[in-house]
Amino acid sequence: MQLRRTTTTLLIVLLVVMTWLGLKTALASQTVDVKVLMPAPFADATKPLVDQFNQEHHGHIRLSVVKGPLETEAISDLAISSLLLGNPPFDALLMDVTWVPKYAKAGWLQPLDQWFEKAEFEQLAKGVQPGNEFEGQIVRWPFVASMGLLYWRTDLMDSPPRTPDELVNISKQLQADQKVPWGYVWQGRQYEGLSCVYLEVIHGFGGIWYDPSTGTIGLDQKPGLAAANWLTNLIKDGISPQAVANFAEAESLQSFKMGESAFMRNWPYAWAELQKEDSSVKGKVAVTTMVATSEENSAATLGSWGLSILNGTKHADETATAIRFLTSQSAQRTLAMSHGYTPTSTELFNDPELLTINPILPELSIALNHAIARPETPLYAQISDALQRNLNSSLTGESPSNQSMQETEISTEYIIKSAGGRS
Known part of the structure; x- marks a missing residue:
């Protein structure tokens, strides 16, 4: 009799355990x-x-x-x-x-x-x-x-520049006074960062890069040419170092962080880096929107x-x-x-x-x-690559900026036509 009760108890325990395991497995399978x-x-x-x-x-x-x-x-x-x-x-x-x-x-x-x-x-x-x-x-x-931001040194000026000419003039004065080796650092390497820089500058001059809804390309128009010339002349005139033609975000940040320049174009993440103990400009930096010929043209990629x-x-x-x-x-x-x-x-x-x-x-x-936003088109990677290649060749002195923009516009038109028209 005792053996029968023990066997029954074991069977009940086994049944409970099996039921619990089954429920656990079922729940796991529902996840x-x-x-x-x-x-x-x-x-x-x-x-x-x-x-x-x-x-x-x-x-x-x-x-x-x-x-x-x-x-x-x-x-x-x-x-x-x-x-x-x-x-x-x-x-x-x-x-x-x-x-x-x-x-x-x-x-x-x-x-x-x-x-x-x-x-x-x-x-x-x-x-x-x-x-x-x-x-x-x-x-x-x-x-x-x-979004793209203009970082500026609060220890070197009371307020930031609002126009491209002001940025250049302030930079030249600070360099002449030997306050900084360079006026402005940004992203000039042949990669997506250069497209972001150019988008802000061409809008700042009142133009557009490419509008897929209308098919309008503005690279070889007056604002597009002015934007490319301005960026190229920053290097030619010594406002930006020649090395900026190979700068990405990290190189721009490092230069600005060391106190080598008065201005920097970068993204919001750079702010925290500039506040670290190893930063020469900790507590001496503010941000604003990018320079433009008029306030309504100011743009942030x-x-x-x-x-x-x-x-x-x-x-x-x-x-x-x-x-x-x-x-x-x-x-x-x-x-x-x-x-x-x-x-x-x-x-x-x-x-x-x-x-x-x-x-x-x-x-x-x-x-x-x-x-x-950058041009909203499935062809964006191709047209951005065309811009990067040609504009960087101007920054490095390989070709005149006007010629580079003309070639970029021709390449952009070809990319769009090859894909069947406006896209």
Whole structure:
């Protein structure tokens, strides 16, 4: 009798354990894995947010970030290679603003309208709204904002220059007084940064680079030529070092950080670097919008990143949930506090705690109001490459700037015609 009771008890315990294991397995099988491909810096920055999301959605969604390369072009190449092969190993992609037309036209992006209201989009900062739609549908949700800025030395002047001529004249005077070796450092290397610089300058002179909606190309027009001449003459006249023709963001920042120049064109991230103990200009720097011939022409190249859902994912709803979390005001605040990223929510630019950490937020808000997107075309990579090659040849003295712009316009026309016309 005792043996029978013991056997019965063991069977009951075994049944309970098996039931519990079965339920655990069933719950685990119901957990949806959502993977997002991000450039390495964003993958590292979002780790605490990913951990928080997984705690809040335990048993339902498991979010993981696929850590991609550091460089923008490299992450795009990786994403495109995966998409061309079909069934990419991720559900969402953190995208540079210039990728949207190409990816959307290829059919790689899902419209987000069923998960996000248009009214929500319109509540975002005005400057982050361009570049997220394709054929009237939102296909990318802004994650962090970025824009071109003019950094200036508060220990060398009371107020920043507002026009190209003022920047040159102030630089010459400071150099003559031996206050700085150089007036202005920027990004002149043959890469995307040079296109960003030129976009701001051509708008500053009242022109346009390329308008896909009308097919207008402004490179060989008066403002386009003036912009190229101004940049070239900065080097010829010694306002900028000859080495600036091979400068990217890092080299510009290093020169300015060492106190070698009065002005620098760079992105918001540079502010935190300039406040570090090893900076020769710590506490001596402010930011403003880029110089222009008139205030209405002042422009800041939009450099934002945003999240998109990829076509082919089997977990679109869960991916949208993850995107909503990562782009929420709370998440933006966390990223602004921990890494100095510029938020996309208008309200956060007036957040008292954020202002304590990042006192240039009001200036960033103003710059966002001057933000302009690069030409929104699937052919952007090709036309940008043409501009970079020809303009850099002027900066290095290989060809006259007018000739370079004429050749760039001809190349741009050829790229567009080869693709079947306006695009």
